[in-house]
Amino acid sequence: MATINGANGHTNGASKRAVRIAGASGGFSDRQRAISSLAKLDIDALIGDWLSECTMTLHGAEKVNNETLRAEGKLMEERVGLFDPTFMDNLSPALADIAGKGIKVAVNAGACDTVLLATLVTEEVKKQGLDLKVAYLEGDEVTDAVNKLIKKGERFPSLMTGLDLKDWGYTPIYAQCYLGGAGVAEALNNGADIVICGRVADAATTVGVAMWWHGWDRNKHFDEIAGSLICGHLIECAAYVCGGYFSGFKRLMERCENLGFPIASIEADGSCVIEKEPNTGGEVSVGTVASQLLYEIQGPLYYGSDVTANIEGVLMKEEGKDRVRVTGVRGLPPPSTTKVGLTAVGGYQAEFHVYLCGIDLEAKAEWVERQIRYSAGDAAKELSCFKFSLNGYCPDNPRNQDVATVDFRIFVQTKNKKLVSKATLDVPGFNRWCMDNGLQGCPGWTLGNDQRQSEGKIYYEYYVTLLPQSEVIHRVILPWLEKTINIPVCAVTKEYPRDQPSYETRDPVDLKNYGPTTRGPMGWIVGGRSGDKASDANVGFYVRHDDEWDWLRSILTIDKIKYLLDEEYKGGRIERFEIPGIRAVHFLLRDHLDRGFNSTSTYDTLGKNVCEYLRSKWIDMPNKFLHRGRF
Incomplete structure (x- = not known):
């Protein structure tokens, strides 16, 4: 070895x-x-x-x-x-x-x-x-190792939710670490x-x-x-x-x-x-x-x-x-463990888009949603996800019709393939529920000209947990030497808890010390980046100048992030830590992304837009920082 x-x-x-x-x-x-x-x-x-x-x-x-x-x-x-x-x-x-x-x-x-x-x-x-x-x-590839440990009673808790694998509701078909x-x-x-x-x-x-x-x-x-x-x-x-x-x-x-x-x-x-x-x-x-x-x-x-x-x-x-x-x-x-992802068949998903235009968009969206839910009737009980989202807004005095038009998205997931089997006008199911209401729609109800998305496609669920490194057979294959080398686990490993250290800033400053402020998007003076790890989203923020660091770490508390998330905050745990050397504050939003890329019902499949959403939120910013110029 x-x-x-x-x-x-x-x-x-x-x-x-x-x-x-x-x-x-x-x-x-x-x-x-x-x-x-x-x-x-x-x-x-x-x-x-x-x-x-x-x-x-x-x-x-x-x-x-x-x-x-x-x-x-x-x-x-x-x-x-x-x-x-x-x-x-x-x-x-x-x-x-x-x-x-x-x-x-x-x-x-x-x-x-x-x-x-x-x-x-x-x-x-x-x-x-x-x-x-x-x-x-x-x-x-560790499918066999995972199945062996499942039979032995291994719980395999989710890194995102903390729940055990048995509570997931899906059967793994493949595992890769x-x-x-x-x-x-x-x-x-x-x-x-x-x-x-x-x-x-x-x-x-x-x-x-x-x-x-x-x-x-x-x-x-x-x-x-x-x-x-x-x-x-x-x-x-x-x-x-x-x-x-x-x-x-x-x-x-x-x-x-x-x-x-x-x-x-x-x-x-x-x-x-x-x-x-x-x-x-x-x-x-x-x-x-x-x-x-x-x-x-x-x-x-x-x-x-x-x-x-x-x-x-x-x-x-x-x-x-x-x-x-x-x-x-x-x-x-x-760590003595390594991350492993389990894949399972989730079912079938489909979506339908109605374009709405002009004023009273929330009321128009409610009109359409109530009609579609009525058309679905008892069949809606077979849907694991039945989601309506109004995406976009009409600005005041719009300069053209396109900017006044928004996307009203209807998204479904189900294990019953028949409900989303064909994107045709004459087959009962999801497409028909949406299409039935065209002539009793709200003013400005417009049908998209591509119905293919309303035909179901298979989707997969992804579950992230930990596997002991000792269960992994890591090998190097050298074909020209006809040689295989086994790679052992590091001789020194450590057990780490699931949750990392999380803390608020230790000595916040009084924000009044920064003088007059202007209200506007945080992104005028704060940069950042966000991403995904399965259904967790991470987001970090930083500032460009040393004297802005105390302000950033003092204003960006966990409660402040919850407030800025507004309707996007779903009640999950938020963890926080600081990196002073790059003037950064980081947050981990637990289970924020609706299961992750392959099964999510949201537009932000990879968590990359969390940061830009938060940078667009308005806060009070010191004028002396704004005078230096915006990002």
């Missing part, structure tokens, strides 16, 4: 030079030029993440479906890919540069068929006449050039490359590994750290068509410098880097299978144009 104990495939002993790692992708919707562009630069390694909780669920469900079809002799194509379908088109044009310059590649793209993707990469390498060794990782970076490091130690991962944690590819390069001992170099974990978090979403989703986006408008991808230099002590691809749009500033740090975190502790990083002491300093140094991360032993 192999251990990662400081052996380094790059040098004999720890490297003095920082390793330069480019972040090539943050998801399947990222730009396809990434790898080929970055491989032309002065870098040592490329990492990328093409997966998400959304794609894990969909790939997992498709794998189960394929296995059923194969057992029935109905699967026509044996090389059906259950990995990211865009990856090969991204990688192939760059292989010559990767081989010629000795660039290492570690990517999160294999999803539910890492073996096939690694095979296709190997075939493409041979086709181009190159000498690159392709390794892959196994162990993230997050692996750490140790397998990537071991593959590189054994001569791999390209490492294909099925599902490692988002930042784990960066951790693995840095562990390999610097020869860190995973059983004791916790500060260093933690620094690389946070660096990996900063670059795994590609252009997010270079201006994507940035509150100050308006100043980046001139070259917004082509934001740069990030390049991180990780030092031997775990600190890093973030830069961006030259001759591209966007920027790397404390603002853009702080924004990405605040994205999809859950508290002061950032967990990985290799280490736990404490980010409360993070410091960021601009060392020049598009160059930010990140220090202050502290490491703790990794």
Whole structure:
């Protein structure tokens, strides 16, 4: 059984030079030029993440479906890919540069068929006449392990709600966990050039490359590994750290068509410098880097299978144009568990859209809703979700008809497929309930010209819990050596509670001390970022100047966030902590997103709009801050 104990495939002993790692992708919707562009630069390694909780669920469900079809002799194509379908088109044009310059590649793209993707990469390498060794990782698929523990009585409480799996109401069909970076490091130690991962944690590819390069001992170099974990978090979403989703986006408008991808230099002590691809749009500033740090975190502790990083002491300093140094991360032993996502068939969902226009919109929406509910009658009892939402508003004295028109959305979910079986005018069911009322509708009732959404589509439920790392069989496969290496759990682990430390500011200041104020959107002077982790939403806010920090931490209390959420607050627990080094306050909104991407009934499927909604809410802001200019 192999251990990662400081052996380094790059040098004999720890490297003095920082390793330069480019972040090539943050998801399947990222730009396809990434790898080929970055491989032309002065870098040592490329990492990328093409997966998400959304794609894990969909790939997992498709794998189960394929296995059923194969057992029935109905699967026509044996090389059906259950990995990211865009990856090969991204990688192939760059292989010559990767081989010629000795660039290492570690990517999160294999999803539910890492073996096939690694095979296709190997075939493409041979086709181009190159000498690159392709390794892959196994162990993230843990359906059998989860089922075994369920039979033994394991409760598997939800990380979001705290409820046990038995109370979920759905039967898991697939389970996939997050692996750490140790397998990537071991593959590189054994001569791999390209490492294909099925599902490692988002930042784990960066951790693995840095562990390999610097020869860190995973059983004791916790500060260093933690620094690389946070660096990996900063670059795994590609252009997010270079201006994507940035509150100050308006100043980046001139070259917004082509934001740069990030390049991180990780030092031997775990600190890093973030830069961006030259001759591209966007920027790397404390603002853009702080924004990405605040994205999809859950508290002061950032967990990985290799280490736990404490980010409360993070410091960021601009060392020049598009160059930010990140220090202050502290490491703790990794948790004894790793996160695992369970997929289940939820049922079928459909939606119908009516366009309403002009004045009295709330009354018009009530008119339509009452008529549709009446048409549904007792069949509504078979719906697990029957939701009406009025989206948009008509401004005073509208300048044209389009801006005066809003979307009235009717959304349903059910296990009875017949209720949403066809989007036709003559079949009883959801479409007909909505359509029946067209001629007794309110004034301005307008039918959309595409009825396909009212035909049901299958949807999946996703459940996030924890699995003991000891139940995971993490392996590195080295085909050219016909060798398999087992990756053990870190020798030192720690039990962590489900809820992270949460606190209000310890010494709030009197807001009256800031003098005259003006009422307006908080986003005039406060930046931020939000995201999702299953049904939890996180949102962090920061300010640009030191003297604004005491005001921000004093005004943004948990009660203030509840007040600003207004009708969006559903009564869930809200947790709070501070990061003084970047003048930031962070909140975790428990179970805020209606089950997460694959089953949510809301527009904000990924929690990315929580921050912008809150930044639009009006508060009293000191005039002396407003005089400096708005975001």
